Amino acid sequence: MEKIKLKKVATKRVKEGYPLLVKGDFLSEPKQIDGRFVELVDDQKQFVAKGYLAKQNKGDGWVLTTNPKEELTQSFFERLFLKAEKSRNTLKLDESTTAYRFFNGEGDGLGGLTIDYYADYYVFSWYSEGIYTHHELILKAFQAVIKDCLGIYQKFRYDLKGKEQVSHFVGKEAPAPLMVLENGIRYATYLDDGLMTGIFLDQREVRETIREHYSMGKTVLNTFSYTGAFSIAAAMGGASETTSVDLANRSLPKTKEQFEVNGIDAKTQRILVMDVFDYFKYALKKNLSYDTVIIDPPSFARSKKRTFSVAKDYQKLLEEVIAITNQNGVIVASTNAANVTMEKFESFIQKAFETSSTRYSMLEKYTLPNDFKLNPHFPEGDYLKVCILRKK
């Protein structure tokens, strides 16, 4: 295997467990960064680790093992999948939940690949062309271990130069929609329709707490609602009324469908295709206010009228939300922006309430659920932050 020399700082970092290789880690830049397995050595040519080089938005490659005896063969990947399967055993046995993250990249020992489980189908997401060059080996290892798989789809989360972002990989094609369960609630998913499936699996615990604690008899506003998953959870938890607001046209039929597969007449709920910032203005003018408001914007969004970024604009967004939340009402504030830490996020919250001359208390905090397994040496992987607040 080709040996690549690491600089001293990178050697130290890799030895301490950091899994990502970044530009500048190498004593001389490798000529090609194309997915191949390499042995990483220090400036004295002593073994440090084995990994692969690949251009990904995050860096230039991933460390796979610091054990010199470990070979990067099919059985290496089989061991990773076996371990991943074991650690999801509780979810697997839970019949009321049939969709979850099965394999979480570097958290499960292989940066650049995630695998989600959707009711006997699996969705592979490849994050670089480099890791994709190993797809046959990885698939063989997966199939040797995983026996409950009817079919696999793959999503390509890198620049494909015109190729489709999603394709059927092997096995049976999934029905469209494919029904999954999450804590007993049904969600219609589409595995073959772009990068998103209809549900964000990382919010499972937040949907559950919304249903259990913040819905009964409440008026609920769900902003940036996508397919309305939070609204469905609220309605199932006894919300007296839900309002879902999203800019995308597709959100209307998708949200209707999610209500209806749960036996709720979508006509009894409000579903609006519009910019949330326009909705806030409208709500103020009409004196509308809510008991529970959910905000889960994308990290960055550009619409005809404005650009929004969590890092710059979350505080402002919260101020608008505080204005239409009832006293003693609850705000579920969420972000998946990796560049905003929990401390920073809490400082936005504090400032927004200060500016609004309103007091609040923190009821609950959530980060990623256990199936989104983290590498303890890679805190950047812990992107989800959810704070549940009571307006006083």
Ligand code: SAH
């Ligand atoms: N909260 C959702 C996921 C949100 S994804 C869930 O848990 O399922 C982000 C959504 O924000 C997308 O559906 C996108 O269409 C929507 N969006 C982005 N900018 C918006 C804006 N200014 N107003 C309304 N919706 C917006």
